[in-house]
Structure formats: structure tokens, C-alpha cells
Amino acid sequence: MSVLVYTENTDGKFKKSVHEVVSYAKAVADAINTTVTAISIGNVDPSDLASLGNYGASKVLNVSADRLKQFTNQAYASVIAAATDHIGANVIVLSNSFSGKGLAPRVAAKLGAGLADSAVELPRFDGDRLTVKKTAFSGKAYAITELSSAKKVISLNPNAFEVRETGGSTEIETFSPEIPAGDFAAVIHDIVRATDKVTLPDAEIVVSAGRGLKGPENWGIIEELAEALGAATACSKPVSDAGWRPHSEHVGQTGITVSPNLYIAIGISGAIQHLAGVSASKIIVVINKDAEAPFFKAADYGIVGDALEVVPKLTAAIKAH
Ligand code: FAD
Numbered sequence: 001m002s003v004l005v006y007t008e009n010t011d012g013k014f015k016k017s018v019h020e021v022v023s024y025a026k027a028v029a030d031a032i033n034t035t036v037t038a039i040s041i042g043n044v045d046p047s048d049l050a051s052l053g054n055y056g057a058s059k060v061l062n063v064s065a066d067r068l069k070q071f072t073n074q075a076y077a078s079v080i081a082a083a084t085d086h087i088g089a090n091v092i093v094l095s096n097s098f099s100g101k102g103l104a105p106r107v108a109a110k111l112g113a114g115l116a117d118s119a120v121e122l123p124r125f126d127g128d129r130l131t132v133k134k135t136a137f138s139g140k141a142y143a144i145t146e147l148s149s150a151k152k153v154i155s156l157n158p159n160a161f162e163v164r165e166t167g168g169s170t171e172i173e174t175f176s177p178e179i180p181a182g183d184f185a186a187v188i189h190d191i192v193r194a195t196d197k198v199t200l201p202d203a204e205i206v207v208s209a210g211r212g213l214k215g216p217e218n219w220g221i222i223e224e225l226a227e228a229l230g231a232a233t234a235c236s237k238p239v240s241d242a243g244w245r246p247h248s249e250h251v252g253q254t255g256i257t258v259s260p261n262l263y264i265a266i267g268i269s270g271a272i273q274h275l276a277g278v279s280a281s282k283i284i285v286v287i288n289k290d291a292e293a294p295f296f297k298a299a300d301y302g303i304v305g306d307a308l309e310v311v312p313k314l315t316a317a318i319k320a321h
Contacts, residue, residue, distance in 0.1 A: 003029040003036045004089035007052065007060075010098060012043050015202065017095040019055050023164040025093040026056025027122055032091075034103035039083045041068050041076055041177070046172065053170030055163065058295060061086070061175035067184060070191065075183035077106035082177035084111055084151065091130070093241055096155040098201050104155040114147035117155045122233050138253045138276035158259030191290050195249055200249070203232035205262045208251060208278070209235035212267020212288065212307055221311040222266065228318045234258065237269050252277035267307045268296025286310065 009013045025036045038057040042064065049060045053122055061083050069076060080103065084092055092107060094100040096118050100244045108115035116123070120142070122132045129148050136143040137156060138163035200206065207226040213219065226233045233249060240250040245298060250304035251258050253276040263281035267288060275298055278284070286299040290308050303310055 001032055001034045002089045003034060003093060004080070004084055004093045005036055005038050005057065005093040005208050006081055006100075006103070007038045007040045007044075007093075008095060008097060009040065009048075010043050010202065012045060012048075014044065014048050014051075014205065015095070015097065017158050018052075019163045020058050020158070020161055021095045021156055022055040023051055024122070024161045025091075026027045026164065026166060027093055027161075028093065028154075029056070031122070031125055035059070037083075037089065038170075039063065039080060041079055043069065044069075047281040047288075049172050050170060053168045055168050056166045056167075056168060058168065058169065059081070059087075060170050060172045062172055062174050063177070065176065065179075066183060068179075070188040071184065072101045072187060073099075073106055074181050074185075076145070077103055077110055078179050078183050080107045081175055082109040084179070090151050092151065092153045094153070094155045096157050100155050104153055107280045111151045111153070112149065113151035114149035115153045115155075116145040117145055119156045120155050121160075123154065128307040138273075139279050140272065145286070157280055159261075159282050161196045173292050176255050181197050198230070198261060200232050200234055200251070200256050200258055203258065203285065205229050205231035205264075206234050206251075206278075206281070207231045207266070208234035208236070208266045208267040208268065209239065209307070210268030210274075211238050212269075213234055213239075213244075214308075218308060221308065221315070224313055225264070225315045228315050229262075231262075231264075232260075232268055236271075236274055262307050265292055265295055265299075266311060269293050270298060287314075 003025045007018045029036045035058045037059040039061045076195045118134040119132045131146045208221045234251045235245040235249045240247045253273040257277045259280035261282045267319045282302045286295045288300045291304045
């Protein structure tokens with residue numbers, strides 16, 4: 001019995017979800033009296049790998065082959081499946097991130113494992129059975145999933161579990177599994193970034209605006225606020241449909257899912273389809289001139305007021321500090 005956790009990186013730097021999934025894996029391992037092994041694929045700095053001990057991983061399998069530098073679902077799933085066999089893991093934990101959504105089902109299929117994606121809390125164990133609460137229907141409902149297979153894959157929703165420091169250390173082992181040649185039938189040679197801005201799924205802070213801004217000519221105040229906070233910008237669907245902002249900024253059920261520490265929603269009504277993509281945010285701040293706007297029900301903090309007046313004042317106050 002042991003737990004394997006996949007730790008994602010971008011360009012050799014761990015993603016913000018990593019300490020959260022390792023903490024979750026450690027809590028799962030504690031519940032079944034076992035240890036956590038992390039698997040890292042790509043050229044992650046050894047000091048970053050070593051830091052995983054502080055969150056409960058007693059061992060890290062480090063896979064750093066050149067042809068695995070760029071993420072590919074097939075090859076990464078094969079590596080995680082091989083690592084599962086290598087350590088005899090029976091629970092495999094991943095983040096339900098953009099790449100985790102592609103990886104988790106592939107890993108489960110390779111291992112003949114049951115899959116609980118979008119988990120929101122620690123599972124309950126009952127002998128060999130494991131029961132997981134997960135979100136369903138774009139976050140509109142919860143589903144309770146029972147896994148009874150020998151191996152079990154869980155993908156954890158971002159911001160669903162608190163980061164826990166355990167103060168431990170970790171052993172780093174180089175791992176070089178055989179990967180089927182067919183996994184490299186299509187490979188990404190290089191990724192050229194279209195912008196230097198923080199990408200939305202990775203952003204710690206997102207400043208998002210909707211139709212309440214009236215038109216694209218008013219987006220200067222949104223960009224200034226985002227710049228003052230080091231945030232990424234986002235928008236509601238009608239805004240990108242109208243061409244006020246690019247489609248790459250559209251968040252929600254039919255757009256990008258974000259899970260920042262802070263989501264500031266400005267002039268957005270809070271329709272359920274919008275909330276589906278942002279409800280995993282840790283703190284939500286809503287600015288809307290209508291005190292009855294539905295978004296206030298999902299907000300941690302709210303300001304009732306005209307965005308065109310409130311936002312410049314907020315930016316000035318942030319710059320003054
Ligand atoms: P509105 O609903 O027009 O709301 C504008 C808000 O701004 C209002 O609350 C108003 O009080 C406020 N406001 C007006 N003036 C000011 C001001 N001066 N200062 C402050 N506040 C002001 N939407 C998404 O966003 N993402 C999706 O992925 C998505 N997918 C969808 C999928 C389907 C199948 C369907 C049917 C709809 C989808 N929608 C999606 C659309 C969604 O239902 C809403 O219509 C949309 O989110 C509303 O956008 P909005 O809040 O910007 O505009």
C-alpha cells in the first residue's frame with residue numbers, strides 16, 4: 001500500500017497546485033498508514049524537488065529525459081503508470097488541472113483503476129473501498145463516488161484542500177522507465193508564448209470584467225488594476241462574443257476554468273455558467289452597481305457601486321501602498 005502523487009511543473013518550476021496535492025496525498029497516506037512518493041517529470045530544480053519533503057513526500061521519483069521536456073498526455077500517463085508499478089502504489093493523486101484532466105483518465109485506463117475526478121475533500125476509507133465527494137455538472141452538484149478497484153486514481157480540484165507543512169525531508173531517486181515508442185507519435189517541439197502576461201489558469205490573481213463595463217473603450221481601468229496587482233485579466237462570455245476582449249480571456253462553463261487566490265469580478269452579473277468557471281477561486285470580490293446581482297451570493301467581499309468610479313479609486317489605493 002502506498003500513495004503516488006504527480007507534481008506538475010511549467011518550464012522546470014512547480015505549479016502552485018503542487019504543495020496542495022502533495023498535502024492531500026499525505027493526508028490520504030496517513031489515513032491508510034502508508035507513505036507518499038511524488039513523481040516529477042521534466043527538468044525540475046533539485047531544491048524544488050527536495051522541498052516536497054516539507055509537505056509529506058518521503059521520496060521523489062525524478063524523471064528528466066529530454067524527450068519528456070514538453071508535456072504529452074500519452075507519454076506522461078505511461079510514466080505515471082510505470083511509477084505506480086515501480087513503488088506498488090494503490091492510490092494515485094493528481095491535480096484536476098488542465099493537464100490533470102487529460103492525464104487522470106489515461107492513467108486510470110492504463111492501470112485498470114477506478115477514477116474519481118474533481119475531488120473536493122479527503123476520501124473515506126472502508127476496507128478496500130474508498131468514497132470520494134466530487135463536483136459534477138460544472139460545479140452545480142456534488143457526486144459521491146465509490147471506488148472498489150485495487151488501484152484508485154483521484155484528481156483534486158484546485159483550492160479544495162489546504163497546504164500543510166510537515167517539516168519532513170525527502171529522498172530523490174532517478175527514475176527512467178521504458179516508454180512505448182507510440183507515445184511519441186505526435187510530439188510538441190517548442191511552445192512559443194504569444195504573450196508575456198501571466199496565463200489565466202496559473203494566475204494567483206484574476207481581474208475579470210463583464211458587460212457592466214459598457215464597451216471596450218473602458219478596459220483601460222481593468223488593465224491598470226490588473227497591472228497594479230500583478231494579475232491576469234479575464235472576461236465574461238458576452239464580452240468576448242462581442243469582440244471587446246479576446247476569446248482566450250473568456251472564463252466560465254464554455255471558457256477557461258480559473259482557481260486563483262483572488263478573483264475580482266467587475267460588472268459581471270454572476271450567471272451560473274460564469275460561476276462554473278470561477279467558483280474554485282479562494283477569495284471572490286464582486287463590484288457591481290446592482291446590490292441584487294446574483295454574484296454577491298458567491299462573494300467573500302462586495303462593493304456596490306459604479307465600476308467606472310470604484311475601480312480607479314481601488315487602483316489608486318493599491319498603488320499608494
Ligand atoms: P450581464 O448579464 O449583462 O451583467 C452585467 C452586470 O453588470 C449586471 O449585473 C449589472 O448590474 C452590472 N453593471 C452594469 N453597469 C455597471 C456599472 N457601471 N458598474 C458596475 N456594475 C455594472 N457566460 C460566461 O461568462 N461564461 C461562460 O462560459 C458562459 N457559458 C454559457 C453557456 C451557455 C450554454 C449559456 C446559455 C450561457 C453562457 N454564458 C456564459 C452566459 C451567461 O448565462 C450570462 O449571460 C453572462 O455570464 C452574462 O455576462 P455579464 O455578467 O458580463 O453580463
